[in-house]
Amino acid sequence: MAPTQRDSIIDRFQQHRRIRPAAPAYFEKIGSAWVPTTWEAYTAQVRTAAKAMIALGVAPGQIVCMLGFNRPEWAIGQLAAMMIGGVGAGIYTTNSPSEVKYILGHSEAPLIILENESQWHKVQEVRADLPHLRWAVMMRGTTVDDPMVLTWEAFLARGAAIDEAALDARMAAIEMEHLASLIYTSGTTGPPKAVMLSHHNLASTAYHGQALFKLTPNDVLLSYLPLSHIAEQMFTIHTAATVGFAIYYAESMTQLPDNLREVQPTIFFGVPGVWERFRNRVGERLGEAHGARRRIADWAQTVGRRVVEGRNHGQEPSGALAVQYRLADRLVFSKIKPLLGFSRTRVAVSGAAAINKDILEFFSGLDVTIYEVYGQSEGCGPTTFNRPGATIFGATGQAWPGSEVKLGPDGEILLRGPNVFMGYYKDPAATAETLIDGWLHSGDLGRFDEQGFLTIVGRKKDIIITSGGKNIAPRNIEAALKNVSLVGEAVLVGEGRKYLCALLTLDPDAALRFAEAHGIAGEDLHTHPLVIEAIQAEIDENVNTQFARVEQVRKFTLLSKPFTVEGGEMTPSLKLKRKAICDMHLDEIEEMYEAE
Structure with a gap:
């Protein structure tokens, strides 16, 4: 059914308990076996967690945060928060203590669900600055000795004090236009903004996804990308609740290839x-x-x-x-x-x-x-x-x-529809800039x-304006540079300059093969003349020939290390932080323009 007043993700989720109670809702790898949990049991887990949240004092409209790798407890926390009229919000596992503090403080979350002790330590480090945070619940397998902390089992036990009628009353009060989920953007510049998604937003998007790809309960998904990201959350939680297909939770990113071979999913999302x-x-x-x-x-x-x-x-x-x-x-x-x-x-x-x-x-x-x-x-x-x-x-x-979807006068991509967000949480100014007359202004340029x-x-804010006044979108040029066989990532520079240059990183696998083929050992590959010559030759032959002279890359610097999330060059969703990268490498950029 298309989303209506009584067709939320929570409504759909609970239907599977009646329709297919014994069918598997999700699988976990325990030992060497993938162990299923039925829709009957999954629904009971979510309802128990929802009652536990009520018992711990989580009120309608309040936010529950999740911090951990993809596990059933993550989805249970999100659905339980939605079920009581609250809001689920994810935090990336790679976030630092200060970033965790920002999200917990901004959301004023009274409760956070944590994967393990290392994630708890991030919260512990900043708890004195978080007056609203009252409870930390550990996912299964972790016990922390602290008055704020509950084991998963102790958390669920709190639900016994709340009867089913109280939970049903909470659900009955939910309106489709109420806030259901906060997605904290991974933030290429500045602190993350909190995207407000309503029950209707989620229900509509999941409904159209089911119809577009003819998804059925027989489909199977392997969940491994961060659930803090809207794409994985939409597939693993909201579309699965809509369709009724089973989720396999990957053991870890390093185990992904093995898990893929074991599961052979019918649906797979990759960055x-x-x-x-x-x-x-x-x-x-x-x-x-x-x-x-x-x-x-x-x-x-x-x-x-x-x-x-x-x-x-x-x-x-x-x-x-x-x-x-x-x-x-x-x-x-x-x-x-x-x-x-x-x-x-x-x-x-x-x-x-x-x-x-x-x-x-x-x-x-x-x-x-x-x-x-x-x-x-x-x-x-x-x-x-x-x-x-x-x-x-x-x-x-x-x-x-x-x-x-249409283009604005300057080519900006504009979107209007039931999937467009409610605005940014606690940020009316940013909302007013982005959401104009019902149209989402994406900041991206298209045709x-x-x-x-x-x-x-490309992106409007990424446009490079040379000293000659030429407007250059770096996206396609960077894509061509990444096609160079030894190149991993590419960042184009040239704002206010006479010509374009690039900061490049090596593709580790390609670099290793090149080193073996050319007998290079024990040297810094990023400075080796053979590596520099090979990259320059490909840029001359395969990159610059694609573009007008003003768009050609005149010089490049090969950096010693790949860009990483931990190094601050990439967001948790693996987008490049251009400004951060350029700020880190100002000396290298200036060197390329010294003879300008």
Whole structure:
């Protein structure tokens, strides 16, 4: 059903207890086995947690924070908070104590649910500055000796003091336009803003996602990206509650490849960095093939790309191509996809940042279609989405169902619809700047083709204005630089300068292969002449030839270390912090312009 006054995520969630009580709602890896929890048990867990929150004094409209890797307790906390008329808010596991303090202070949360002792230490360090925080609940397996802290079992036991009627009364008072979730943006500049999403926002987006990809209770998702991010939260919690499919909780990021092979999910969401790592691993394996095996692999990839290209336009293979596809599947696809964990995957998605078109085309050669999505937390996740039968690699798809997307006079992408947020929590000024007459002003620049497919040009605030007055969007130039075989990340610089330069990092795997191939050992690769020459040659041949002279990269500096979240160069959702990176490397930037 489309969302109505009585069709919230919580309403849908509880329906599965009646419809499919014995079906698995989620799986956890315990020992060597994936152990299921039924919808009957899952619903009971959420209701018990909700009653425990009432017992601990959490009032309607108050915020409950979660800080931990993807686990059932995270989803239980979010749903329980929503169930009592409260609000769920996630904190990234990589956040520092000061960042944790900011979110807990800004939200005035009385309760936080924590994964382990190391996350508790962050709270413990700043608790004196958090007068509103009364309770810390540890997820299963951790005990902390502190009056503020409850074990998971002790927390649930508090729910016994509250009867079911009191919980039902809380739920009955929920309106679809009430606040349900806060998404704290990962903040490329300044402190994070808190995006307010209503019950209607979440219900509408999940409903259209179910319809767009024809999701069913037989689908399976592996949950591993931060639940603090709207995309993972939408898939793992809100869409799962809407559809009734089962969630497998990954053990950790390092165990992701093994978990993927074990689960073989039908739905998989990845950020570009995840897809790039998969591509590199498979590319290495394919590169090891020789002779007839190599020729078969190359042929199969050509067939796969042709089939996927047709499917992207709504055409199934027929005739000779259908015969070739069946043979390619038997010889290649059916062997490679299970090794990755994609033997059953029918909905593969990339989002949160731009993905290189070459990666999409590479996977199409393995009979895996990756649907790129563009959006932001303020739009509940999706603004435009590629979809089965309507996909163009390199574009971010057509408008999300039920919404309107248009360009402003300066090319800014504007969104209106039921997925558009309520505003920023405690920040009316920022809300007024971003939400104008019901239209979400994204801050991104784009262009549409004649079929309504959106291509992202860049961000308004990232536009570089050279000393000659030329406006340059760095996005496409940086994407071309990242195509250079040795390059990991690229940041274009040139504001107020005569020409463009770039800060580059090495791709660790590619650098290692290069070093082995050229007999380089025990040296700093980022300063090695052979590495510099190889990168310069590719920039001259494959990057600068794509762009007008004013857009060409005249110089670059290869940095000694990759960009990381811990180093402060990336957000927890792996977006580059441009200003921070440039501030850290002012000397290197000035050196490139010394002879200007």
